[in-house]
Amino acid sequence: MSTHLPFSQACENNKGPILDRLRDIFTEPGTVLEIGTGTGQHAEHFAAALPHLQWQPTDHPRAAHLAVARLEQALLPNLLPMLELDVATTPWPVQTAHWVFSANTAHIMAWEEVEKMFQGIGTCLPAGGAFCLYGPFRHQGEFTSESNRVFDQSLKDNASHMGIRDIEALSELAEAAGLALRDDHLMPANNELLVFVRGG
Structure with missing residues (x-):
């Protein structure tokens, strides 16, 4: 079943190095707002490794559906339901x-959206x-x-x-x-x- 989930090789490659940094930054308990969750690979990996955080995945209304199946299958208590965020x-x-995380979004958004x-x-x-x-x-x-x-x-x-x-x-x-x-x-x-x- 999981083989049919949307998958990004880049996410798979970079989730480990990113997590190593986030461990030193997102140290206090709190909610992390993720902007541009994409396939959900980051959200699943980071929420599992950082149980002191509530991970809030979001994505643009056009893309928010992509991660839903993966996030639901993860069955992580600190992984919140997907929200649409434009x-x-x-x-x-x-x-x-308390914290915000976003990966590979600034070069895809229009500059006005980055603002x-x-x-x-x-x-x-x-x-x-x-x-x-x-x-x-x-x-x-x-x-x-x-x-x-x-x-x-x-x-x-x-x-x-x-x-x-x-x-x-x-x-x-x-x-x-x-x-x-x-x-x-x-x-x-x-x-x-x-x-x-x-x-x-």
């Missing part, structure tokens, strides 16, 4: 969260709460690898609103929302985990 539509279905995502996170995180954003990023307009440059071009060829984002531009959005970039962890396959923290 970052550009307020109010969000989740008003408060709305940071604004929404700024309103729902408490002081000291962290937003972990995983994916490929540019530094001062430069790609960190040739493979990322090729990936960026393939994104733009697919849809003009997509593309790998500049860390500096994301940091500006964060600051406008009351967040600050605290850490930038290098990850496998030319990805990074950015850790934004809400100020007091």
